[in-house]
Amino acid sequence: MRYENIHNLQIPKIGFGTWTIGGRNHADPSWDEKSLLALHSALELGYTHFDTAENYAAGHSEELVGRAIREIGVPREKLFITSKVEPNHLEYEDVLRCCENSLRRLGMEYLDLYLIHWPSVGMKLAETFRALNQLVREGKVRCLGVSNFNLKLLKQAVALSETPLLTNQVPYSIPDRKYVKNGVLEYCQQNDILLTAYTPVKHRFTQGNQTLKAVAQARGVTTHQISLAWLTTQPRVITIPMSFNPQHQAENFAAADMELSDEDMTQLNGMFE
Ligand SMILES: NC(=O)c1ccc[n+]([C@@H]2O[C@H](COP(=O)([O-])OP(=O)(O)OC[C@H]3O[C@@H](n4cnc5c(N)ncnc54)[C@H](OP(=O)(O)O)[C@@H]3O)[C@@H](O)[C@H]2O)c1
Numbered sequence: 603m604r605y606e607n608i609h610n611l612q613i614p615k616i617g618f619g620t621w622t623i624g625g626r627n628h629a630d631p632s633w634d635e636k637s638l639l640a641l642h643s644a645l646e647l648g649y650t651h652f653d654t655a656e657n658y659a660a661g662h663s664e665e666l667v668g669r670a671i672r673e674i675g676v677p678r679e680k681l682f683i684t685s686k687v688e689p690n691h692l693e694y695e696d697v698l699r700c701c702e703n704s705l706r707r708l709g710m711e712y713l714d715l716y717l718i719h720w721p722s723v724g725m726k727l728a729e730t731f732r733a734l735n736q737l738v739r740e741g742k743v744r745c746l747g748v749s750n751f752n753l754k755l756l757k758q759a760v761a762l763s764e765t766p767l768l769t770n771q772v773p774y775s776i777p778d779r780k781y782v783k784n785g786v787l788e789y790c791q792q793n794d795i796l797l798t799a800y801t802p803v804k805h806r807f808t809q810g811n812q813t814l815k816a817v818a819q820a821r822g823v824t825t826h827q828i829s830l831a832w833l834t835t836q837p838r839v840i841t842i843p844m845s846f847n848p849q850h851q852a853e854n855f856a857a858a859d860m861e862l863s864d865e866d867m868t869q870l871n872g873m874f875e
Contacts, residue, residue: 603648604858604859606796606838609745609766614649615841616840616857616858617653617682617840618651618653618842618844619653620641620652620653620667620844621655621663621844622659622844623641623667623844624659624663625662628659629659629661629662630659630662636846637663637846638666638669638670639846640846642670642674643848643851645676647848649851650676651683651684652667652671652684653771656685656686656688656703657686661704661707664707664708665707668709678710682715683710684714684715684716686716686718687716689719690722692725692726693730694733696733697730701743712741713744714744715743715744715745715769716746716747717769717771720750721748727755738765745768746765746768747798748770749771749772749798750771750772751770751786753789756789757789767795769798770795770796770798772797772800773800774787774800775804776829777804777807778804791838796839799840799841802829802843804829808829811873817866817869823853823860826843826853826854826857827854827856827857827860830858
C-alpha cells in the first residue's frame with residue numbers, strides 16, 4: 603500500500619467506502635450478513651481507512667463498521683476512521699450531538715476524520731466550525747474535512763478550521779473531472795489538502811472503454827484497477843472504492859501499488875479533456 607504523508611499522518615492511497623453497507627437510506631438488517639462479510643474481508647486484506655457517514659443506512663453502516671472491527675480484532679490505533687455529519691445537522695449543538703452519536707454507533711472514543719458531508723443552503727459555516735474545532739480540542743475528532751465543497755466554500759472552510767483541513771471528498775474519476783475544472787484539485791495540491799475521490803469506478807464507462815482496456819491489457823490488470831491507479835498516481839489524491847466482492851476488494855487494494863507511466867497518464871487524461 604502506498605500512502606500520502608501529510609500533516610504528520612500516513613493516509614493510505616486506497617481506503618474502503620461503506621455506502622450500502624447495512625442498507626441504503628434506511629437500515630436493512632437483511633443486508634447485515636453480506637455487509638459483515640465484506641467488512642471482515644476488507645479488514646483481513648489490510649484495508650485500514652474506512653469511510654462511513656451518519657446517514658449511511660441511517661447510522662447502521664457505522665454500527666456494522668464498529669462491530670466488524672471488534673470481531674476481527676484490529677487495534678484501533680492501526681485504523682483511520684472517517685465519518686460525516688449530514689447537511690441538516692450543521693448547527694452548533696447538532697454537530698456536537700451527531701458526533702457523539704456516530705462515536706456511540708461505532709463503539710469508538712474518537713474519529714480520525716470528521717467531514718461536513720454536503721454544504722447546505724443558508725448554513726452558518728462559522729457556527730459549524732465552532733463545533734468542529736471544539737470536537738478536535740476535546741479529542742473526539744483528530745482531523746477535520748469537508749465533502750462536496752466548491753472552491754469558494756473550501757477556502758472558507760480552510761480559514762475557519764483551527765487545524766489544517768485534511769480533505770475535500772468529491773466525485774472524481776476518469777470520466778468525471780468536475781473538481782478539476784472548478785479548480786478544487788489544483789488548490790488542494792497547492793495547499794496540502796487531500797482530495798478524496800469518491801465514486802472512483804464508473805461501471806459502464808470502465809467496462810466499455812477501449813483506451814482503458816488497452817492500457818489494462820498491456821499491464822495484465824483490470825480496467826477497474828487502471829481507473830483507481832489513475833487516481834492514486836496523482837499527488838494528494840486518495841480514493842475509497844466500495845465492494846462487497848472479496849476478489850474486487852483485493853484488486854482495488856493492489857491498485858494502490860500501481861504507478862502509471864507518464865505516457866499512460868497522458869493517454870488517460872486526454873480522454874475527457
Ligand atoms: N461524500 C459523498 O457525498 C459520497 C458520495 C458517494 C460515495 N461516497 C463514498 O465513496 C465510496 C465509493 O463510492 P461508490 O460506492 O459510490 O462507488 P464505487 O466504489 O466507484 O463503486 C461501487 C461499485 O463498484 C463495484 N466495484 C468496485 N470495485 C470493483 C472491481 N474491482 N471490479 C468490478 N466492480 C467493482 C462494486 O460492485 P461489487 O460489490 O460487485 O464489487 C459496486 O457496485 C462510498 O462507498 C462512500 O463511502 C461519498
